Amino acid sequence: MMFAIETKGLVKSFGSFRAVDGLELKVPEGSVYGFLGPNGAGKTTTIKMLTGLSRPTAGEIRICGKEVRFGSLKNREEIGYLPDVPSFYGWMTPVEYLSFIGELFGLVGGTLKKRIADLLELVGLSDASKKRTGGFSRGMKQRLGIAQALINQPKVLLLDEPTSALDPIGRKEVIDIVSRLAGKMTVFFSTHILADVERVCDRVVILNRGKAVAEDSLANLRKKYSLKAIHLEVDAKDEGVSALAEDIKGAEWTEAVKQGVEGEIRVYANDIDRAQREIPTLLSQRGLALRKFELLEPSLEDIFLKEVNHR
Amino acid sequence: MRAAVFLKKELFEIVRTWKIIVLPALFLFFGFLSPITARYIKEIIMSTGVEFDFSFIPDPRFTDSYVQFFKNMYQIGGIILVLVFSGSVVGEKVSGSAAIVLTKRLSRASFVLSKFIAGALLFTLSYLLSLAASLYYTLILFSSFYVDGIWAPFLLYWLYGLFLIAMAILAGTVSRSHMFANLIAFGGFALSSLVKYIPKVGDYTTGVFHQLGLDVIYGNRQALDITYPAAGALVTMAVLLAAAVLVFRKQEL
Numbered sequence: 325m326m327f328a329i330e331t332k333g334l335v336k337s338f339g340s341f342r343a344v345d346g347l348e349l350k351v352p353e354g355s356v357y358g359f360l361g362p363n364g365a366g367k368t369t370t371i372k373m374l375t376g377l378s379r380p381t382a383g384e385i386r387i388c389g390k391e392v393r394f395g396s397l398k399n400r401e402e403i404g405y406l407p408d409v410p411s412f413y414g415w416m417t418p419v420e421y422l423s424f425i426g427e428l429f430g431l432v433g434g435t436l437k438k439r440i441a442d443l444l445e446l447v448g449l450s451d452a453s454k455k456r457t458g459g460f461s462r463g464m465k466q467r468l469g470i471a472q473a474l475i476n477q478p479k480v481l482l483l484d485e486p487t488s489a490l491d492p493i494g495r496k497e498v499i500d501i502v503s504r505l506a507g508k509m510t511v512f513f514s515t516h517i518l519a520d521v522e523r524v525c526d527r528v529v530i531l532n533r534g535k536a537v538a539e540d541s542l543a544n545l546r547k548k549y550s551l552k553a554i555h556l557e558v559d560a561k562d563e564g565v566s567a568l569a570e571d572i573k574g575a576e577w578t579e580a581v582k583q584g585v586e587g588e589i590r591v592y593a594n595d596i597d598r599a600q601r602e603i604p605t606l607l608s609q610r611g612l613a614l615r616k617f618e619l620l621e622p623s624l625e626d627i628f629l630k631e632v633n634h635r
Numbered sequence: 636m637r638a639a640v641f642l643k644k645e646l647f648e649i650v651r652t653w654k655i656i657v658l659p660a661l662f663l664f665f666g667f668l669s670p671i672t673a674r675y676i677k678e679i680i681m682s683t684g685v686e687f688d689f690s691f692i693p694d695p696r697f698t699d700s701y702v703q704f705f706k707n708m709y710q711i712g713g714i715i716l717v718l719v720f721s722g723s724v725v726g727e728k729v730s731g732s733a734a735i736v737l738t739k740r741l742s743r744a745s746f747v748l749s750k751f752i753a754g755a756l757l758f759t760l761s762y763l764l765s766l767a768a769s770l771y772y773t774l775i776l777f778s779s780f781y782v783d784g785i786w787a788p789f790l791l792y793w794l795y796g797l798f799l800i801a802m803a804i805l806a807g808t809v810s811r812s813h814m815f816a817n818l819i820a821f822g823g824f825a826l827s828s829l830v831k832y833i834p835k836v837g838d839y840t841t842g843v844f845h846q847l848g849l850d851v852i853y854g855n856r857q858a859l860d861i862t863y864p865a866a867g868a869l870v871t872m873a874v875l876l877a878a879a880v881l882v883f884r885k886q887e888l
Contacts, residue, residue, distance in 0.1 A: 372887070375738045377734055377737065377738060377887065377888045378887035378888065394887075395743065397740055400739055400740045403738065405738045407734050407735065410735065411730040411731035411732045412732060412735075413648060415652055416651075420647075424640065425735075425736070427643075428637055428640050428739040428740050428741050429740055430740070469735075472735065
């Protein structure tokens, strides 16, 4: 299988400090891939190496199967890159800037014009297309940044912290754009904002101190870090609820049971699959009605904090 | 091809950020000012009310206008060029705009050389205007402007300006901040007038340009005597630009 992005033993040292430490990445084609990590984990350093802007100390990078070499022009057609704090030429308008960037890829005439119009529409800057970018808000700059990164119709879009400096509205706008790109290209998206990842990413890698500490689909990660807990709400009087709680406590798959108010029961199980199957049986034996049955999932934050604090 | 796109952007930037007005205006000012101060220096001193015996000072000649012009250009003109162009590469590195364009199909060499060519064009335009003003006002105020080989000192200054731009661009390329770029460029500017004292090589450097130009105006040297120093400057310029490209290629952004 060919990966959109693949790194082998990627290392970047600054003196004796290893900002990226033997990173192995395998980003499947077409995925929206969250590159998670606390500040200083090595996310920007990694992305700069992926773009060819900085030189790895050791290791190998392939994008769409082609090796990335520092400073080489070979991979430019395949990638679109948005730096964490994008800077344009303040004296240019978005149309002028996108024309300039498009021409750097050899685009001209009607093709270029059409693409610029489409991109401005996609990022919601059509109304500001004739205003100078010098007066743009951060949110507008990020959106123009995404547009410039897409001008060459790249196969891989590298976004470095695209939402970090934005207010909630700006963040939502950027995330919405990313979700519209899902499936059309591989989006590699670094962030420390977990809510953004949960909304758009289908796979994540968690980076800490330059090393990948967890890598999987969100669904698998949730399973792996499962809290093994079920939240029940039962329509019954207190005696009925207590009786059910006792039944559950007696089951061999149960670790602990906590009874709350108004028919709430929380079950911690050592075998969550059996608990899921057998709790309804226990309920019906008691003739109780179920109001709510919820498998408690770990949030990405739980997983993230667990991984990052562990090591 | 891509270099042409970036050069177009550079020229566009010169227009939009008013450099197209500012630099020619400054140079034009010296073009006017030099003949005027040369012609009216006595009157200017007298108007300040200072007691001065002018009998020792000969009447101004039209060549004084050129002496004054080149004095201004080699000093203040040089400082202006260094100030304006030392920021052009480092500015894009600091702001981050370079990091975007250099992930497109634009080579580092095209980036640096486009900046030099755009700077050279702006300087050439500015210089031609000031030169025309200087010649015209010299003619008006002194009724004469021609000496044999007058083109030589003017050509020397043009080469000097290009040399300074190449040096300023190298300074901006090796630096990570505006302050360092300015320091290095001014260091280079100061050095460029001292290199003439290097034995053997010194005679072929920009350090001799100012005096050599004046010698041609006074008729002490032939215009063609500038050939070797001019060639030396061209070689130096090529070396500076090649160094800028090589340094930039190795730089991580």
